[in-house]
Amino acid sequence: MPINNFSIGKDISYSVVTSSGTLTLNGKTGYSIKPMFTDINHKGLGGLNIHGVIPDGWQIELQFDRTDPNVDNYFAQREADYFAGINQQGGTIFENTVEKDGSITSFRYTDVVLKYDNAGNWKGDSLIPISVTAMASRRIKV
Secondary structure (H helix, E strand, O other), rough: OOOEEEHHHHHHHEEEEOOOOOEEOOOOOEEEEEEEEEEEEEEEEOEEEEEEEEEEEEEEEEEEOOOOOOOHHHHHHHHHHHHOOOOOEEEEEEEEOOOOOOOOEEHHHHHEEEEEEEOOOOOOOOOEEEEEEEOOOOOEEE
C-alpha cells in the first residue's frame, strides 16, 4: 500500500507472458517504465516552428537478483530458436499498481520483445544482479 499518499516500489507488480508461456522472474528488485516517442518538427517559411510527438512504444527495464536459471534458460532457448530459424513471437507484460484508495490500476504491454542486458556479475559472497530490457509496441489501460 502507498505511504502517506505516495506510491512506493511495493505497490507495483508485473508478470511477463512470452510466446512459450509465463516467464517466472524471482528476486525482483527493480522495474522502470519509459515511453518512447518520435519527434516531428515543421519549420515553416514564415518562421513559425511547429512541433509534435508520435508515440513509438515503451521500454521497460526489469532488474532482479538471480535465484534460479529461469532467465538463463529462457534466453538460451530463444537463441537456439533463432539459429534454428524458428519465428520469434512477441509477448505481453501485465502490470498492476495498488493506488492509495486500494483500487488497482492495470496496464497491458503488447508485442513485447525481451533483451538480456546483464546475465550477472559473479563475485564471492554477493548477490548476482541481472537485468532484462523489454520493448513493447503499445501500453493499453485495462
